[in-house]
């Protein structure tokens with residue numbers, strides 16, 4: 001197995017506050033991780049380290065065998081597809097041009113840069129794969145949130161990354177758009193079998209079927225990590241969210257339901 005990401009004893013401190021405490025995590029090629037935890041647990045911070053956007057305060061982060069702090073972050077980022085819902089594009093670039101900024105690694109199109117025929121063909125294939133066929137000329141400014149998310153995933157895949165980072169990709173989508181996006185993510189993973197991914201979410205309903213591994217984070221510490229079925233359990237998820245939550249997995253998808261007082265009394269009665 002090829003190691004794509006390795007964090008060893010990572011601490012992250014900002015303004016005197018320890019946001020991550022001694023995080024260890026290894027992600028291998030072909031694995032699809034879910035990073036789950038309550039608000040403020042440290043998920044986005046952890047993802048930013050995985051995406052070579054920040055350095056740890058102590059400990060080490062290796063991305064694709066290269067250690068943060070020993071290589072230029074910009075060079076490393078080219079091998080990472082980071083889908084950030086706060087993508088700061090404000091101009092009316094067409095979908096096809098936004099996708100091509102995945103080659104230049106920029107937000108806006110680069111003046112006087114022309115894509116090669118191969119890059120144009122790849123962008124067209126990715127636009128199709130992400131379900132945006134026929135929309136390539138639509139401007140970013142009028143896209144729906146779902147279309148923007150799909151455009152950004154296509155953009156991230158332009159550089160043929162070994163690691164894809166997805167920060168809450170289905171936030172703000174209606175149930176049909178979310179289900180569609182999750183299926184598309186499964187298709188992307190099937191089309192690129194060696195890619196590894198880390199997807200951040202608060203909601204277990206937002207996990208694609210192809211999720212293979214999971215890590216639960218709370219108060220800046222990983223509570224549990226490993227194969228998804230052994231981590232996404234009623235006991236461990238309840239511990240992470242400090243709330244009794246019943247987890248079920250049906251036809252590959254997870255769901256979470258808060259255990260009400262009556263359920264809890266029934267469980268106590270059974271013990």
Ligand SMILES: Nc1ncnc2c1ncn2[C@@H]1O[C@H](COP(=O)(O)OP(=O)(O)OP(=O)(O)O)[C@@H](O)[C@H]1O
Nearest residue numbers: 014015017019037038039040041042043044045046
């Ligand atoms: N640069 C910073 N300076 C100070 N505190 C920060 C900084 N970045 C993050 N934090 C704090 O660290 C904690 C973790 O933030 P982070 O955004 O990683 O959590 P999260 O799990 O992604 O949360 P959410 O689910 O709400 O998006 C929060 O309490 C946040 O306020």
